[in-house]
Amino acid sequence: MYKCKFILILFLISFPFFSYSNDGATGIVKERMDKFQESKNLMRTINKSLSDNNFDIIRQSAEKLNKWAIEMHKYFPKGSEANISNKSQAGDNIWSDPDGFKKAVKKFEITSATLIKISQNKNIDDTVSSFRELAASCKGCHKQFRN
Numbered sequence: 001m002y003k004c005k006f007i008l009i010l011f012l013i014s015f016p017f018f019s020y021s022n023d024g025a026t027g028i029v030k031e032r033m034d035k036f037q038e039s040k041n042l043m044r045t046i047n048k049s050l051s052d053n054n055f056d057i058i059r060q061s062a063e064k065l066n067k068w069a070i071e072m073h074k075y076f077p078k079g080s081e082a083n084i085s086n087k088s089q090a091g092d093n094i095w096s097d098p099d100g101f102k103k104a105v106k107k108f109e110i111t112s113a114t115l116i117k118i119s120q121n122k123n124i125d126d127t128v129s130s131f132r133e134l135a136a137s138c139k140g141c142h143k144q145f146r147n
């Protein structure tokens with residue numbers, strides 16, 4: 001009996017995706033959802049760091065977001081459109097208007113790169129307005145390309 005449990009636990013550890021298949025998303029759709037959840041957490045971290053004047057954390061978080069911006073297009077391959085079982089909120093226009101989507105991704109890339117740069121001047125007002133522009137790039141894309 002104990003042996004059985006041990007093997008089951010080992011099995012679950014080696015296949016961690018089984019533990020969160022409850023939301024229906026798997027594969028690349030699940031991966032991009034996780035990336036976006038991480039983005040949300042990074043934005044919260046930056047927001048908190050603005051009140052702490054912690055410019056190093058702001059820069060590091062902006063660097064992670066910029067890295068994600070650069071690779072984001074790889075997470076929306078053809079065939080990963082929203083359907084009933086994958087719970088994706090991706091708009092169909094991501095694939096029908098690829099140039100528009102590219103532009104929205106680029107805006108995110110540019111605003112995150114700007115925050116990396118601006119945060120190094122350690123001027124709180126400039127950093128706050130740069131952060132607001134970054135947040136606007138998230139919202140702008142969601143308005144257009146998220147259901």
Ligand code: HEC
Nearest residue numbers: 033036037039040088089090104105108137138141145146
């Ligand atoms: C270029 C477009 C684009 C940009 C920029 C963008 N998002 Fe999204 N976001 C999406 C799309 C599309 C989805 C839906 C993905 C899916 O469900 O397949 C999404 C989903 C999400 C989700 C829900 C994830 C889940 O678990 O279902 C969160 C949270 C999120 N984005 C936060 C952010 C934040 C924060 C930023 C900015 C730092 C951001 N996004 C920038 C397009 C974008």
